[in-house]
Amino acid sequence: MKNKLEQIKNQAFTDLHDLMNKKTSLNLEENLRTLRIKYLGRKGELSQILRNLKDLSVTEKKELGALANSIKKDLEAVFKEKEDEILGGNSKDYDLSLPGKEIKTGHLHPLTLIQRDLEDIFKSLGFSILEGPELESDYYNFEALNISKHHPARDMQDTFYVNWEKNKKDEKLVMRTHTSPVQVRAMQTYGAPLKAIVPGKVFRNEAIDASHEHTFYQLEGLMIDKDISITNMIALMKELLKGIFKKEVPVRIRPGFFPFVEPGIELDISCQLCGGEGCSVCKQSGWLELFPAGMVHPKVLEAGGIDSKKYSGFAFGLGLTRLVMMKYHINDIRLFNSGDLRFLEQF
Amino acid sequence: MFISLNLLEDFIPLRKKYKAQNLALDLTMHTVEIEGYQNLADKYKQIVIGEVLEVKKHPQADRLNIAQVDVAKEKLSIVCGANNLEKGQKVAVALVGATLPIGLTITEAEIRGENSKGMICAEDELGLGDDHNGILVLDKKAKPGLSLAKHLGLDDIIIEIDNKSLSNRPDLWGHYGIAREIAAFSDIKLKDYEEIFKSEIKIGEDKNNLNIKVEDNNLCPYYSAIKVKNIKVSKSPLWLRNRLLASGIKPINNLVDISNYVMIELGQPLHIFDAKDIDKILVRKAKEAEKIELLDKTEKELNSNNLLITNGKKPLALAGIMGGLDSAVNDDTNEIIIESANFEAVNIRKSSLNLGLRTDASSRYEKSLDVNLCPLALKRVLDLMIQIIPDLEIDSQITTSSDIKNEIKVIDLDLKWLNKRIGTEVDKKRVIEILTSLGFKIESDEDEKLQVKVPSYRATKDVSIVEDLLEEVSRMIGYDNLEPASPSSVLEVPIISQNNKIIEQVKNILSKDVNLTEVHNYSFVGTKQLNKLGISYDNYLTLANPLTEHHTMLRQNLIVNILENVKVNQARFKDIEIFELGEVYLNVSGKLQQSNLQKSYLPHQEKRLAICLASDNEQLEKIKDILQTFVNKLLNVKKELSFQAFEFVPAWANKQKSVLVKYDFEDLGYIYTLNKKTAKDLGIKKETVISELNFNAIKNLLKKQDDKEYISLPKFPALERDLAFLVDKKVPYKDLKDDMSSFHKWIENVELFDVYQGENIDDASKSLAFHVKYRLQDRTLESKEVDEVQTELIKYLQEKYKAKIRDSK
Structure with missing residues (x-):
């Protein structure tokens, strides 16, 4: 009897070992249950032996009973262990619906995000991405762009002037009022043909409120080649809009005056906030000025060292900050430079 | 700038063809940006003419009256404080619900126990002038119940132009220039400016020239003036005041109003002096620190760049910017001198900026005005004065400082070039039609080459190169009417920034x-x-x-x-x-x-x-x-x-x-x-x-x-030893690491893996633990020889840093 018990125990361990070492999980759970019933079930081998104990003497009963119970305990423990390996054991008490804990994430500034979108579009069209100084000379910011010292067009851009003792007293530097100075710098450096954009920070001497900022972002574009025409310019601008808005947006193109282009145009898009119905953002007109553009003025080409008889081109400026406001429906321009994480963490 | 459709109508009959909305759109698409437009009558909604039927004292207040007013539909009882209120008057009544131009909304009110249904308005409350001495009394013929706007001829539509879009267009700073543009894009015929003149200007042959002298012909290329006497200064007629109001200019008196009116018609500023103290006109630069008291009652200290109109002794006006107070017309003025002159743009701009004075005149002069406007404007002023002050007498010849010198600008326009730049074929006939409608003249026309003469009013600054003609043609066609065309450009790798x-x-x-x-x-x-x-x-x-x-x-x-x-x-x-x-x-x-x-x-x-x-x-x-x-x-x-x-x-x-x-x-x-x-x-x-x-x-x-290059993989294994020791807290890790790394050429890498300070270590020390990796490129190192180096390393650390070794393996 004692031998029989040891035999059952060994057999059970062997069967279990074989089962668990099969290189497949196919029907594993079921096979394990069958095995458990075989050894530990009500009609299992161990139960049968225990049932036969009643016929034995008291000492034998005591000895074999203790042994059988200990074997039963061992087997139960080992079956439990194997079941846990497969079924996860106590982890079934875990509340599966608990939320995931957040690992802190960083955020890029919304201007960076939109700037990248635009850069991607232009890169795919073969444009270079250039940059220029934010603190500029009067020459590049105005003179080279056909805006002489006493041109009334200087009124169009309220300018921050900067004192510098190394310059003569009347030669103040300026915080660039637009990204256009890079047009001339790029022409001087790279010559024609040239396809480039210049995203960057610009400054206007304007009091700050919800819709005015003295510091904002623009994106300048420039394309110079032989025989570039007005219809080329219009084609590029419309293509660009498709890229930005991912859909056809109604536009209108009208004359506009900027000294560094001739002719100059303004491209308006149907107001994206009111759908062209008229709202406070578009001053009830249904249209938003999105980008000023024009054919590069021959004087500007000449300043850039490019032969205006041989080459022509167009340039445009895009209000990046305004575009971001439109895209995310941001109604307070001050947020961009606020450093307020409640704002920045939304992007 | 404000443009009145009624005023435009004098030059171009557009009412039949255009609704304001369409006109605003066409102007925007071809010429200048329109900010918006407004029906002037909207400002006077629910303000009607009333007849005062009866005036009673207010029982509770001495200064107030109660008027019974007939406004055709009903009779209203209105409490009024004005002392000029009389039975039988025709007055302006703001009905309950009306909002006055000054922003006040009228409600039914109880004033000291008496019900008041509306308000009888004064001139200033209606935004029609400064007068607050009692209510505005209208002429007897006014019809009760009629809207005030209609009665006053204020049924006008005002278009507002964004001034920024005008900064390169001196010719558009008056209604006539705008009318010319409309004619060019609409097919409606523009009247000749002089067609609207109504008076015959007679100047006696016996009249003398004025004594005019200009010292600097660069700063004042042209100066003309005329003397007029028997002037009676008074309020302007209603139509004139209305036209000025519509354009956003406050009426002052008949003389000033006329000169302002000609300015908004033509864009040419004019100035009128009281001729009392003037027997000569000398245009000269100011002396350093010379002073002038201006019309706005401020005194300005000048410098030698500022240009003055003087009588030879004292300043009369700051040229092109503002008149002086001493020579200003007043109620007693009887003789005047009318100035119509041209001043150099940059100088006006500089002066106006450094004196902080921007006026209607200076903002026009700084755009570079056409000198040919001077005689035309002067004639128009005389024409209006004769209409308004019939008794006047012209007391001098029109006297000028010099003849008008017209610089003639002719631009060669190659139509092939034009088509290439636009990017589409434009019919030659159409090009010529556009240019001539804008006042350009085709001087010669051979094959595909035109010679285009620029009209004087576009030649001062705005149009000088062939690209300017490209703009004229393309904007008149309309950019929206051009078919976009992709540029054909050469393949090129972009410059990588x-x-x-x-x-x-x-x-x-x-x-x-x-x-x-x-x-x-x-x-x-x-x-x-x-x-x-x-x-x-x-x-x-x-x-x-x-x-x-x-x-x-x-x-x-x-x-x-x-x-x-x-x-x-x-x-x-x-x-x-x-x-x-x-x-x-x-x-x-x-x-x-x-x-x-x-x-x-x-x-x-x-x-x-x-x-x-x-x-x-x-x-x-x-x-x-x-x-x-x-x-x-x-x-x-x-x-x-x-x-x-x-x-x-x-x-x-x-x-x-x-x-x-x-x-x-x-x-x-x-x-x-x-x-x-x-x-x-x-x-x-x-x-x-x-x-x-x-x-x-x-x-x-x-x-x-x-410049990064691949390093070939090591052929022989490395041996690693760990080393932990105590050193003085103040010894920087960096020094230890650098020293250990360079201690022996077999040492390939030294890496810190633990730093400890605190319990079980004395306060002055810290414990550092390193992995030290040994390797040779050409053979396998033996454990024994590495141990020897490690022992020396330990000795070195003990000597140099007084390191106490805790563990080494």
């Missing part, structure tokens, strides 16, 4: 790998902030025209403003982890030229990268982790940054906890811990560290990566 790519990488790693949030800050700082930080700003570049005291100088680091970000967020966020990539502006010459024409350079500007951590506990270690991870990710290598103390720690930083950051031998920047005192001064409640790195240094690291 290295910065752009690196910036993208840097920002990605900082936001995505080390989880910082990007901020943007202003480029400007103020003295207040810098003082708190103890940063000297003697060397800072300053704004010549700052807006606020917070933004007066150009920043020389990103730290000042990023600390503000901590303050803004500290109440709401436990951990603040941010970065900024931005420009600083230093007071030394940089490499970029101010112009290619001369050798002067812009101040040096460079990009910096600032990383700022603020939390409730110390952040120094964390920022080191971040920098190390950042550099590893950026360069794709595992290589230690070195951190070391440095000498000139700024006043606001904790000297014990500020370090110089290096990679190899390159200084990348610094880490600073904000000290407690400054934090308190700034109102920052968190433990704050900032690292400011030089973007160029980061760029240089990446450049070196370009």
